[in-house]
Amino acid sequence: MNFFWRTGMVLAGMLTVVIVLWVITDPSWLDLSWVMPDNVVSTFGPTLDNLWLVILWVTGIIFFATEIVLLVFMVKYRHREGRKAEYIHGNNKAEVVWTAIPFVIVMGLAFYSKGIWDEIRDPSRIPTDAYPINMIATQFEWNATYAGADGQFDTGDDFISLNALHIPVDRPVVVQLMAQDVIHSFFLPEFRVKQDAVPGMITPVWFEATQTGEFTMACAELCGLGHYTMGGTVIVHSQADFQDWLAEQQAAAGDD
Amino acid sequence: MSDRFELRRVVAPTLMLLVMAGCGGGDGGGTSGGGEGGAAVENPVDAATAGNIAGSIAFEGDAPSMAVINMASESVCEDKHTSPRMIEEVVVNSNGTLANVFVYVKEGLESLQFPTPGAVLLDQNGCVYLPHVLGVMAGQDITIKNSDGLLHNINASPTEQRGFNTSQPVAMETTRSFGTPEVMVPLRCDVHGWMNAYVGVLDHPYHSVSNGSGAFDLSTLPPGDYVIEAWHERYGTQTQNVTVTTGETAEVTFTFRASMAQNAVVPLGTAIDFHAIAEAS
């Protein structure tokens, strides 16, 4: 039929354009992934990723259902000679159903989120044995500040690790975020951690690393011209190595 | 019907926008490129009758130890240094003299007008400013060079004039100048918090920065009485009266000592060193 040929040709043309540009620019298929990257390295990271998956399933089903129905209706009810539309004003029952069901779904989502949110964000649930580190964000550096040998902050033996956050594995860490000038945002993608550092506030953010290695630290809030280079590294040591590193830094700081 | 007028109403705003775009952008802070001063000014100094001032900056007492700059997070720069770089706040030379002291004629040249010299170079190499202290005339171009090929920004925060904050994301050169005399204009890089420099802006070219031997010189001055000032970023300022006679070089020595630290005025925008604050309190 003329309609299907025309539509088919248009779609084929569109597909060709996409394919040509894709070949020219050659992105990776992995980049089109809809699941979270699998390099998650914190304890609550997987929980967050699960919530993502749940939402992905729910919205994915709704997406395909509605778009396909839309497409089918477009084809099935297109104008043809001799057809007339049906005079339907609506259907109250349908309205109730498609108000109630979405409402239940979204409220379920909200309550599922609550548990996870409280675990990550509730200040009273920050593990009491979490290792404290002060993080002072400035334009455009991360000053990870550690207590010196005396174990107290704001004393002469504190030392700063510039753009490098050293933490132990398998031990909760609480970073007290501060900002010196403008709002920055402490973003550790592999840990699923993000928290704004606001000048005038001290904001705690806690997490626990499950793997050793080096990971990304980034700024996720526009903070000026150097926002894009305000990156750093999170270095997760084994617990023993971390103690060694600490001792080494504290000794150097004590000397100054 | 009303179509003709509709077309006209499109054309006018389009032209307006194009004209506005074509008029080019405004200048950034300070002034970008092109030294000011307009008409060429003749050098009023007669070399035959001129004299000189020269001398050195002595440092008394123990040199304070400077913190090592941790460049681990910027490997491109770290690799450029064969030995660790120190903070350049106090640089005491091996002969007991003080480097990076800005010496200039403070009084005595009021009536004279001088031509603006050509551009002077401020380089960012290995994530340090070279030189750490420099002097320019008002309106004289400063060519700021990024030799590192990574993002530096030059954030100038003067108090007597509008500053500027411009970035260099790649290896490139940017030209700026300051229009108003000011001693001293602090410059810093926000991407590398240890990077800072000072620019002394004067309405004459008689300035000098003490070097690796602590020496400075102000040459080809008209004979007369002068007040010269020595400025140091931590130890403050000192002045001396000097008389310059034809063909003679007046020798001057300034002495700084560690106890003068309280004289220093910490300029706006200095990165706060928590370690130092904690130590002082």
Place this chain on the structure above:
Amino acid sequence: MSTTTATETHAGTAEHHELGFIRKYIFSTDHKMIARQFLFSALMFLLLGGLLAVMVRWQLGFPGRPLPAFIRWIFPDTMAPGGIILPEFYNSLVTMHATFMVFFALMPLMAGVFGNLLIPLQIGAEDMAFPRINMASFWIMPVAGFIMLASFFVEGGAAGAGWTSYAPLSSSGEWTGVYMGQILWLVSLIVLGFSSILGALNYVTTVINMRAPGMTWFRIPLGTWSLFITAWLLLLAIPILTGGLILLLFDQTIGTAFFRPEGSGEPLLWQHIFWFFGHPEVYILILPAMGFVSEVIACRSRKPIFGYHSMVIALVSIAFLSWVVWGHHMFQSGMNPLLGMTFVVTTVVIAVPSAIKVFNWIGTLWRGDIHFDAPLLHAVAFVSLFIIGGLSGMFMAAAPVDIYIHDTYFIVAHLHYVLVGGSLFGIFAGIIFWYPKMFGRMMNEGLGKVHFFLSFLFYNMAFFPMHNLGVQGMMRRIYDPNQYEFLQGLQPLNTFISISIFLFAFTQIIFAFNFLWSLRYGKVAGSNPWKSNTLLWTTPSPPPHGNFPEMPTVYRGPYEYSHPDVEEDFWPQNVPPAKSEAGGQTAAAPTPEPVPGD
């Protein structure tokens, strides 16, 4: 047909002679002329906003590569030395792209153009309640626009703290190097706010007071309903923005410390004020488009809108709920986490009325007689793209997931799906649909279809992958993501997106050409080329001053399409019922006119 005759239906200006050029085209109090003025101005700003976006994408697609020689000369060394966009200029581009698009393109297109065009004509009024205030409402916009444009030319350049202008980045030039530019940004928006407030006053008053006899509340077309609700949002939200802008202006200029922590100010206060305005604002940017889409889908499917009452209730619900969701922009801000949870609940709830609307649009298409003309295509595209935009919002509404995707390209994808996929396609539908009424001619249908398919294709090629960029962790407002090792692999995808954007931008030339060409050479339109029911289509194209020679009377709702008792498949609101006689004589309908796209 511009001469006016002295009739009792004349608008209050008491003109009994031909208006001069200035009074007719420049300082007009006629809502239709004002609508056209808004249209031309807004389309110019849409073009500017688009060019700024193209520059942003140039940098992201080809980082560090100098701009092409033919435009390089425009930009001084403080912005792009040697054609290389500087990071601070990039931040300005991002800021000004959004500013021009939101405030100078979308808002004027939604409320300024269609509010002015549709409301009096759809409710049977001769003009707005306050024609001179209406004129003032327009003229404020070019003044504000000029101030905003001027900010590019001052020392330090244009504002660079994002369109959200978070303090303290925006409260002092010390942090951005932008001094005057930020001040001008604030002044411009303070001025512009009055345009919205005055316009909204007019719309609300007109709809409440000037409806034709028989035009009960539930016979008002959804186009007017959506604009009426939007006007309430404008009236209540814009003053809040204005207040916040003034406080920020004080912080910058006279040394107050509302938002500056060094003076015991509170940066989060700015965010609260801004987003308390900002969230109703985004509904201001989409509700009118929903109204246009309802009109177009019903008309072009020849079918009543499914669930008209529900649609109205949904509009009202969205408007109410929009006031209590603002905190979802601040989940990661350091705001009390308990408070965050309340916003999760309200945010997920606001999805429900939007979903109801989508189902009702689909229900309207069901068993319809769908004519695939350009307005319908754009309206259906609105629905399909709004579905994507709305569903992506569910991820962000879940605050824990938002931890990861906040300030990433997932957000950028979402906002562009609702604002471009939604609002802009809705605007295209509206412009094409109501063009004959504004200019007396039809836009070219063939060009309209080509523009639609290419736009739809390139738009999705550009913005759909942005969801994936966000999932991979790419942050927003980033001059060069390659500085982060974990993002370096995304460069090819960014280049793909950039080229798609360039193609999308080029495609708009077709629309611009069609728009301008049709002014002169388009097929002359009769009064009702689409065979629609509203009072607007009972007038000549374009309508004369005063709109209706005689006050119309309304007998039915606006969506009586394909009524079984009527031979034609439409039944205008003002046609008296002829069913009083037995035998069911067909109700009178205007002579059918050729409809494009069949």
